[in-house]
Amino acid sequence: MRVFLAVHPGEQLVRELSARLDPWHRRLDLHWTSSSAWHLTLQFLGEWPPEGLERLQTALTGADCGEPFTIAPGSLGGFPDLRLPRVLFLQMTDDGQGAELAARLREIVDRTWPEGPQDTRPYHGHLTLARLRSPLGRDDCRMMDTIDLSALPDVQVEGFSLVSSELHTAGPRHRELAFWRLRKKGE
Numbered sequence: 001m002r003v004f005l006a007v008h009p010g011e012q013l014v015r016e017l018s019a020r021l022d023p024w025h026r027r028l029d030l031h032w033t034s035s036s037a038w039h040l041t042l043q044f045l046g047e048w049p050p051e052g053l054e055r056l057q058t059a060l061t062g063a064d065c066g067e068p069f070t071i072a073p074g075s076l077g078g079f080p081d082l083r084l085p086r087v088l089f090l091q092m093t094d095d096g097q098g099a100e101l102a103a104r105l106r107e108i109v110d111r112t113w114p115e116g117p118q119d120t121r122p123y124h125g126h127l128t129l130a131r132l133r134s135p136l137g138r139d140d141c142r143m144m145d146t147i148d149l150s151a152l153p154d155v156q157v158e159g160f161s162l163v164s165s166e167l168h169t170a171g172p173r174h175r176e177l178a179f180w181r182l183r184k185k186g187e
Contacts, residue, residue, distance in 0.1 A: 046117030069097035
């Protein structure tokens, strides 16, 4: 099963970000991602067998993965950059807690299945907004500069999920398999 560990961005942010991006869906010829699929990937795990997922869920259930924290929406970004992006994203920032959580999870994942197919790239907190079918023209790049993503609400991260991802022609379908709550000190 194709899976990843992620944080949901919260209903308020999803609602407000969707409203800001809706007018751009017709103006920019991009493959926009569905707001129902928005998430912050902590680690992409790839294809895991059921028994591996059972071991991982058991390991995560007993683990201290840290305390709740806040993430803040930042600016529009692109992979590899905004001059010739293949992916557009909303940068999400925190005081390093996202990277700490991702590192703790990576250790647990690696102990569970050291030779597994999991991604080893560093954590980069973002919400993927669109994928590009072809390079943007100069006018589209200028238009993109006018997308207002300021003053979006912060997100309180209370936990993280194990999510399955099935690929379909209309885009991936995600399903939460399990959720773990982050614990405040003393809990």
